Amino acid sequence: MRRVLWAGALLFFGAVGCSDDEAGGGSGGSGSGAVGGTAGNGAAGAGGTSGAGATAGVAGTAGTGGDASLSITVLDRVRINSHSDQENFQNAIGALELPPGSYEEAQLIIELGTTCYPFESWLGPGAPNPPPPGHNWPADCDAYDRNFELILNPPEAPGDGPGIELVRAITPFGGPMELSIDITDVVNGVGAGAHRLKAHITTWSDAAGQVSGSNGGWLVSARVALKRGRAPRQVLGVIPLYDGSHGAESPAPIDFVVPEGTTHTRLEYRATGHGGVYPSPGCNQPGEEFCRRDHRVFADGAQFDRFQPWRNDCASLCTRSTYSAGGGSLEYCAENPCGAIQSVEASRAGWCPGSVTEPFTWERPELTPGPHQFGWTVTPVAEGGSWRISAVLFAFGSER
Secondary structure, eight states: OHHHHHHHHHHHHTSOOOOOOOOSTTOOOOSOSTTOOOOOOOOOOTTSOOOSOEEOOEEEEESSSTTSEEEEEEEEEEEEESSTTSTTBSEEEEEEEEOSSOEEEEEEEEEEEOSSOSGGGTSSTTOSSOOOTTOSSOTTBOOSOOEEEEEESOOOSTTOOOOEEEEEEEOOSSOOEEEEEEOHHHHHHHOSEEEEEEEEEOOOOOTTSSSSOTTOEEEEEEEEEEEESOOSSOEEEEEEEEEEEESSSOOOOEEEEEOTTOOEEEEEEEEEEEOEESSBTTBSSSEETTOOOEEEEEETTEEEEEEOOOBOOGGGGOOEEEEEETTEEEEEESSSTTSOHHHHHSOBSSOOTTEEOOOEEEOOTTOOSEEEEEEEEEEOOOTTOEEEEEEEEEEEOOOO
């Protein structure tokens, strides 16, 4: 049986596939993972329904300088599940209690675990986690690339404002991931006290176990490492403007207020295209995942930039490796072990499998203290496709 599974894996891994797990608007993935099948359905966006499960953060001290260095565990190998009747369906939320003081440095350290890899855990004689009979994957393995986002202070009820997106990433195809993200300005801006951190993954299962596990999921750990000291900037405010998804119609301009004392600002805009609609306008590839789109951003009604979010470096996330078992061999990407190589390496609309999407950033001199508006447009967008967008404004005071 295991030789048959291995032969099946060789066939499936060689298939050309692409997954798109956009979380917004009820539209889901349209491509495939390592096995060339169809991806999961859509899910609520990062600003949508939160998971029921939560873990409490625990603060500790490290180093030799008293509590100059702190490590706060927020999530400790919490499983994010793919069935809506399970705890932590697509979301896990942990408590983050920030101690008073200013911080010279703050890092969000994330570890993403998977049961899909290493292959020895489920392929070959005596493997501890083999697929169920008739399945191609271990039941708890999610073999796809999924939206993976970390949101600080997500909304708790309908009508609440957006949270602060700290990380926009895409999981590897069935592989582990480790990230370290600088959140110094965020920590100094939101201040001491009780906060909440949400990890969101648009994980879905295949009940038949043919293209992914029948009860797939991911293990997420997150901690915040703090170094006390003089803050590098005087952060007067961290203002979340938007965190969600939209199709062809962009949201109306967003009103916000720049706090008094602000001398300069930084605007962060994250944008990734998702969906498998084909054909799509102005693009001979499935949109929005594989289409270049025109983004225009506006402050107080005046356009200040125009660009196309596009990643053409995805091939750098494929270090080719070989796994041999049962008389056969498999070439795969070490960073994306369950993905077809051609799919892993393909350029995409602002993202790559197994990678963080960095924000576009601007310093806008017109954003002086007082009321303002921020807006954007994306054109054209295929019917059924969507763009995952977040925007955050940082307000800084005079340098000290």
